[in-house]
Amino acid sequence: MIHSPYIRKPASVQRVMGLVLLALVPGITAYALKVSAGILVNLALASLTAVAAEALMLALRKRPIAIAVTDLSAIVTAWLVALCFPPIVPWWLTMLAVLVAIIVAKHLYGGLGQNPFNPAMVAYCSMIVAYPALMSQWPAAGSLSFDTQLGLILGGARDLDGMTGATALDALRTGLRSGASSVEAVLQGSAFGFFGGRGWEWVSLGYLGGGLLLLATRIITWHMPAAFIAALSLISGTFWLFDPTRFASPLFHLASGGAMLAAFFIVTDPVSGATTPRGKLIFAAGIALIAWLIRSFGAYPEGIAFGVLLMNICVPLIDKKTQPRVFGHRRRDEGGWR
Amino acid sequence: MIGRLFKFHGGIKPDAHKHESASVAIERAPLPSRLVVPLRQSTRASARCIVEVGQKVLKGQRIGEPEGMLGTAVHAPTSGTVIDFGRYTMAHASGLETRCVVIEPDGEERWVEHAAFDAERAGRDASLAWLRDCGLVGLGGATFPSHVKLGKGSGVDTLILNGAECEPWITCDDRLMRERADGILAGARILFRLIGARELVIGIEDNKPEAIAAMRAAAQRVDDPVRIQPVPSLYPAGGEKQLIRVLTGIEIPYGKLSADYAVQCFNVGTAYAVYRAIAHGEPVLSRIVTLTGNVARPGNWEVLIGTPIDELLPLAQPKADTNRYLMGGPMMGFALPRLDVPIVKGSNCIIASSPTLLPPPPPEQPCIRCGECARACPAELQPFELYWHSRARNFGKAQEYKLFDCIECGCCAYVCPSHIPLVDYFRFAKSEIWARERDNTAADQARERFEFRNYRQEREKEEKAAKLAAKAAETRAKLATDTTAVKAEASTATAEDPKKALIAAALARAQAQKASTEVRNTEDLSAETKADIAEIEARRKALNLTAAPPPALAPKAGDPRPDEAPAVEAEGSPQS
Structure with missing residues (x-):
């Protein structure tokens, strides 16, 4: 029945x-x-x-x-x-x-x-x-x-x-590690376009457009892309302002590698990601932080994938600790918080 | 007077399907061949039958006497003859039966004597009793007794009239507001005075502009300030908690009554029935029912309580491909398992359904945790988490995620891209938890009984020991005085005394031996059984069932086992 x-x-x-x-x-x-x-x-x-x-x-x-x-x-x-x-x-x-x-x-x-x-x-x-x-x-x-x-x-x-040439992220890494050259010197190379990797900028733009479509059709919510982009910009921007010769700009980070693909299509995977509004913000920002750390100091040129897997592990905890308030209850009242 | 509106989280906008029946004026349904009037009008309240089979009754005559706190009276909806009193199937998803009075109408509609009730003069308590005796219950669907809801007459600031009617298809309240706005308002003002409120707000979804206009016009004609407040059409805006939230910003949590938050809410239909009861002395004999869906002639009918649905349906002329009928709306209603069931006070709508009009849901797919359900949930729950735990029968977790705050509005299942019948899972989990709680309560009671028995036995044992010790001390003292007396005697009298003493001692030894032989068959038993035996022996003793042992058996001073059988036997010995 x-x-x-x-x-x-x-x-x-x-x-x-x-x-x-x-x-x-x-x-x-x-x-x-x-x-x-x-x-x-x-x-x-x-x-x-x-x-x-x-x-x-x-x-x-x-x-x-x-x-x-x-x-x-x-x-x-x-x-x-x-x-x-x-x-x-x-x-x-x-x-x-x-x-x-x-x-x-x-x-x-x-x-x-x-x-x-x-x-x-x-x-x-x-x-x-x-x-x-x-x-x-x-x-x-x-x-x-x-x-x-x-x-x-x-x-x-x-x-x-x-x-083959190196990707923008790769070139930046090897360039910076090979010696005295600054970010700006490396970015003069042929691999780079206006913001990020030459040609790749357009791909990133395409992903951004598709992501906006997903937002408009309510397939995804704003939380994850916004938190991812904001966190990546914030952390890279802070270090870039601190030492622009050794750290790439936020715009470079956003336009390079899989940042846009990740922001709208990978981080937002509903099955393995956090589900609560606050949890989504924490989850996506965590990925951005790990990605930036690996890009800047790690052994691999791109760190988003590792960031996603590491944050996937944290999802049960994040979800549990960010349960939204239920109708008629005070925030964080009895139950559900053990 | 212009209050700002609040929002509730989530909600959905399904096709309203109001136009089918909204334009059709209320008509009086013809008398059916028989009326099956249930005495049970809500889950917790029933009425006592006061008519006999064969008895003639008049329209409005009381046939059921209210019983208990939540009881309300039941009346004959028309004049006729009582032809049966027995159990009949109700309009319920599980086809529950309840005791009903069956009346065959005589077609004359002869009224019992009735007159208006002067609520002002009679006072509050008498007015509430009057409403109870008029069978006044909430006509929005929950059929909660109105006199109980009116409470103490203080502490409620805001009286809300619910005219939202947010479920698709249903138009009975819409028509009532359009056609009988003055009556609704008069009833509202009676409720307003009885409850002692300061503010009267009537909330109506803004997809009913005619009803809003009619109610506004009626409000112009009364002196009291009444706020007719259109609210955005967003299901479930007509849910009591949601409407209160929208109109006042107050959230009533699960398990709390709105009156605790100085708000009370009545359906517009209830208000109209209150007006009829007070101003005309008419009990609740009928209600407005929307017949719609897959029918040639949708409409709104004034139907006598107890009218069998299968006699009502031909009025709407259901189409040939109708495969089932829903009672209530498509979001929270249920499919009628059979049609020979009566209209009751909470029946607001019957929807004829066909496979094309309300198609069966596509097959269930795995949850992809997309969170659509959480975005739609007006209770701000995480339905996919509840689903996960309910499905895994992890009911403790489900309760942690506030399963019981779910109002079963169906928004989550409506939006689910995986077509998961989420509400079914929640109903299942709730009923399982209730069943477990019942079992637990039974087990708790058994455990408490057992623990109390143990405690009682222990206490009795201690009391006996104390008594015994006291007695032993007494006997010792007595023996001591006796011995001195005997010695004193001996010093003056015969030499037979030592012999006598020897005989007494031998006798005592023999008795002691006998006693120990008697209890030998109980020696291997557990302490508990021994205690039981002791208890039984003591009772027997009290009833003089055992022969009193000779005085010499009185416990020796300092008997180390006062709780064992021989000692207990000694308890009732004549010496004490």
Whole structure:
């Protein structure tokens, strides 16, 4: 027997995931046009792998396959994995990463809605630890022809000296560590555009536009992107003002690497993130802080993925300690706070 | 007079579906073939039947006498003959039965003698009794007795009339306000005086401009200041707690009464019924019911209490593909398990449903913790956390997350993209917790009984020991005086004394031995059983069931085991 309410808003997981994919399109377009068209191949490869892995795991777990495969959640994971990776990684690396994301990070924990860690970030972190060389070969924006990119993806000889340049974050790191040069001196290099990595600025702008779409359609709330951007700006700005020769500006941090992708699409993953309004602020700000620390002092050029996983661990505690006030109760009154 | 409005958190804006029936004037439903009038009008209150089968009754004649604190009287909705008194199924999701008086109408609608009640002269207590005897309960749905809600007559500053009617489809209050605004206002003013309020506010959702206009016009015609306050149309604005919050900014927490916060809230329909009861002496015999949904002729009907729903439905001409009927609105109502059940005082609407009009929900998918439910929850809960814990039967956690603050408005389930029937999980968790609490209460009572029994036995044991010690001391003293007396005697008299003493001593030894042999079969028993035996023996003793032991068996001074059987037997010995 069906009980009240007898009416439902026309909403579905499929619609939520579909809108996330749609919101990624501007960023992907800029990526393909300005940086590397090879990303399109990787996206397709990742999507197919994800759907196959999803169907396989559902079959093994004896769960209804059709409804879960069509909810598009696997494709969102696949796209985020592909977008985090260099666009010229060999095909098997993309596939391996997606399998890790779908099988290990998602289904071994119980499937959609049950995973404590962001699957795309689990894939990224495990691959950058396992294949650091492949994971740091980024082509300079627009430097490789599509044929060359396709060849590299399909396993062609990787004689990459002269083909790949360092990413903006990478160049800044090595530049700063190699000696006396200041941030400004490093930023004169060919890898840099107006704010961040050349070409990448447009991708970041595309992600920003897609993120605004997600905000407008209430798929995400303002808390996480705002806290992430504000915290990253605040911490980098403070150190930049303190010593501009050794620390990059907030604008550089925001426009470089995966900052915009993270702010609107990765940090905001509802399943593995904090859920209360105050919790979301703490969660996103924590990721920004860890990301900046790793970018500035750590062993890896980009630290967002590690920040996400570390903050994922804190989610139960954050949620518990930031429960909002219930109607008619005083803030932080009896119960719920043990 | 112009107060500022407050907001409540969350809320939803479903399709209102008011236009179907809102434009149709209230009509009187024809007399049904029989009326099934329940004596139980709310969960906690029932009435005592005072008519017999075969008896003729008049319209408005009392057929049920109020019982208990929350009882209200029950009346014959029309004139006719009582044809049965028994258990009938009610309009309830579980098809509960209750005792009902069944009346066959004679079609004459002959009224019992009734007259207006002079509330001013009769005073407050008599007025409340009058309302109780007129069967006045909240007509918004909860059917709580109005005379109880009117309370002590002090401490309530703001009287709110709830005309929000926020559930989709329902228009009975809308029509009542449009057509009988003066009556509602007159009832409101009676309530206002009885409750001793300082301010009267009538809250109406702003999707009912005609009702607002009618009520404003009526307010112009009375002297008392009345605030007709449109409130934003946002479900569940008509929930009592939400309306109070919107109009006054006060939040009534779970488990508290609004009167504790100097606010009281009545439905507009209740106010109109109060007016009829006081100004015309008419008890609650009918109410307005909206018939709508998948019907050819939606409308609002004045229906006698006890009218079987299956006799009412043809008035609306349900369409052929109607598959079920809902009582109440689509957000908080329920599907009627059967249709031969009566309209009661809380029945405000019946919606005919079809698979296209109110389609079954899509299959449930996993929760993705998107938080839509938390954004929609007017109680400011985290429904997905409650769902998580309820589903895992982790009821303690669910209560920590304030499960019982949930008002079951259905906003969370309405917005859920995973189509999870969240409210069902919460109802399940609540009923499980209630069941456990009942079990716990029973277990607690058993434990308390057991503990008290142990305590009592222990106390009795101690009392006996104390008594015994006192007695022993007494006997010792007596023996001492006896011995001196005997010695004194011996010094002067015969030489038989030592022999006598020897015989007595031997006799005592034999008795002691006998006594110990007697109790040997109880020696291996536990202390508790021994105590029980001792108790029983003592009782027997008291009833003279055991032969009194000879005086020589009196306990020896300083008997180390005063609590054991022989000693206890000695307790009642004639020596003491």
